[in-house]
Amino acid sequence: MSRETALVTADWVAENINNPAVVIVEVDEDTTLYAQGHIENAITFNWREDLQDGLRRDIISKEGFEALLSKSGIANDTTVVLYGGNNNWFATYAYWYFKLYGHQDVRLIDGGRKRWELDARPLVTAVPTRTATRYVAKEQDLSLRAFRDEVIAAIGVKNIVDVRSPAEFSGELAAPAHLPQEGGQVKGHVPTAKNIPWSKAANEDGTFKSQDELKEIYTAAGVDLAKDTIAYCRIGERSAFSWFVLHELLGVTNVKNYDGSWTEYGSLVGVPVEIGA
Amino acid sequence: MKTCGARPGGPSTDGIDLSKQTVIQGQILRDGSSDSVPNGTAVSNGHVRLLDSTGEFTAEVPTNTEGQFRFFASPGAWTLVVQAPGARVEKKIVAERGNATDLVISI
Numbered sequence: 597m598s599r600e601t602a603l604v605t606a607d608w609v610a611e612n613i614n615n616p617a618v619v620i621v622e623v624d625e626d627t628t629l630y631a632q633g634h635i636e637n638a639i640t641f642n643w644r645e646d647l648q649d650g651l652r653r654d655i656i657s658k659e660g661f662e663a664l665l666s667k668s669g670i671a672n673d674t675t676v677v678l679y680g681g682n683n684n685w686f687a688t689y690a691y692w693y694f695k696l697y698g699h700q701d702v703r704l705i706d707g708g709r710k711r712w713e714l715d716a717r718p719l720v721t722a723v724p725t726r727t728a729t730r731y732v733a734k735e736q737d738l739s740l741r742a743f744r745d746e747v748i749a750a751i752g753v754k755n756i757v758d759v760r761s762p763a764e765f766s767g768e769l770a771a772p773a774h775l776p777q778e779g780g781q782v783k784g785h786v787p788t789a790k791n792i793p794w795s796k797a798a799n800e801d802g803t804f805k806s807q808d809e810l811k812e813i814y815t816a817a818g819v820d821l822a823k824d825t826i827a828y829c830r831i832g833e834r835s836a837f838s839w840f841v842l843h844e845l846l847g848v849t850n851v852k853n854y855d856g857s858w859t860e861y862g863s864l865v866g867v868p869v870e871i872g873a
Numbered sequence: 874m875k876t877c878g879a880r881p882g883g884p885s886t887d888g889i890d891l892s893k894q895t896v897i898q899g900q901i902l903r904d905g906s907s908d909s910v911p912n913g914t915a916v917s918n919g920h921v922r923l924l925d926s927t928g929e930f931t932a933e934v935p936t937n938t939e940g941q942f943r944f945f946a947s948p949g950a951w952t953l954v955v956q957a958p959g960a961r962v963e964k965k966i967v968a969e970r971g972n973a974t975d976l977v978i979s980i
Contacts, residue, residue, distance in 0.1 A: 761929070774943070
């Protein structure tokens with residue numbers, strides 16, 4: 597995987613809006629944005645309702661992913677193009693799902709909804725109708741996904757990268773600052789984790805920094821990318837963003853996203869937690 | 874345009890326990906005023922970034938249809954960066970718990 601295959605530009609999207617081999621999917625943190633306006637012919641996934649199993653508090657199953665893509669008119673050979681608000685957080689989260697379940701051709705719009713809006717490109721409210729397919733997913737590729745016991749075992753052994761803001765890492769805040777500061781879990785971080793906020797990889801307009809700049813972010817923080825790496829945040833979407841940077845843009849293959857993230861780890865009984873910068 | 878009698882600023886804080894939350898919020902308007910009261914058009918396609926006292930990115934939200942935004946932060950110094958098509962404005966603020974910081978930012 598490389599930057600050339602993982603990212604598309606807004607111009608590329610504009611030229612492929614009516615390409616029948618392409619399905620554009622918007623995935624936002626604020627799920628009301630799509631209804632206010634979206635790229636022509638784009639469909640949307642609701643990250644909470646479509647991508648998560650609320651009862652089991654887990655990502656949707658293989659069967660659930662197959663049902664979602666089938667009703668969305670996405671086939672196994674479709675080129676899926678993802679974008680979203682908030683610097684593509686949930687678009688990269690959805691991208692990680694597509695890779696986890698073995699989809700061949702999935703891309704991300706560099707800069708996402710923000711760059712599109714700042715460029716004053718057109719948004720429409722018409723919702724496209726798509727013909728259902730019979731999508732067949734692969735079993736989860738667990739080389740992309742870390743679970744809690746693996747994180748505990750990685751303390752002091754593997755690279756653990758906490759991609760939240762410094763205030764969340766230190767234990768000052770419990771959640772990103774645009775969300776209410778609530779939740780029963782303790783604050784802090786996994787011992788030996790390095791705090792490399794996801795935002796360091798993004799330019800102010802939401803596009804990704806250059807390859808050299810992206811590498812420098814990790815090497816300057818003392819991360820040896822030859823070692824296995826686990827990324828986490830609070831609920832697994834910002835760490836999907838950083839996973840995307842490492843695995844898809846920089847081509848580092850031994851990187852996993854811990855989607856349980858601090859919501860799970862910070863609620864476990866008897867695990868080590870550090871506070872402070 | 875703001876409707877008659879409406880006070881420019883962020884969304885209602887009804888339902889938010891301001892004794893526990895440090896709220897930074899406001900409204901982004903295109904330039905315009907009447908009797909020194911900002912009354913420009915609400916910027917509904919803006920983005921507001923919150924940077925901490927060291928300039929580190931902390932959060933970002935898009936403005937709503939009224940041009941409004943809100944952050945839940947912690948007490949101290951912060952910088953807001955407002956972006957909209959053709960505009961970029963920075964504003965330094967000091968937030969405190971108990972009193973919402975409510976801003977009107979014209980671009």
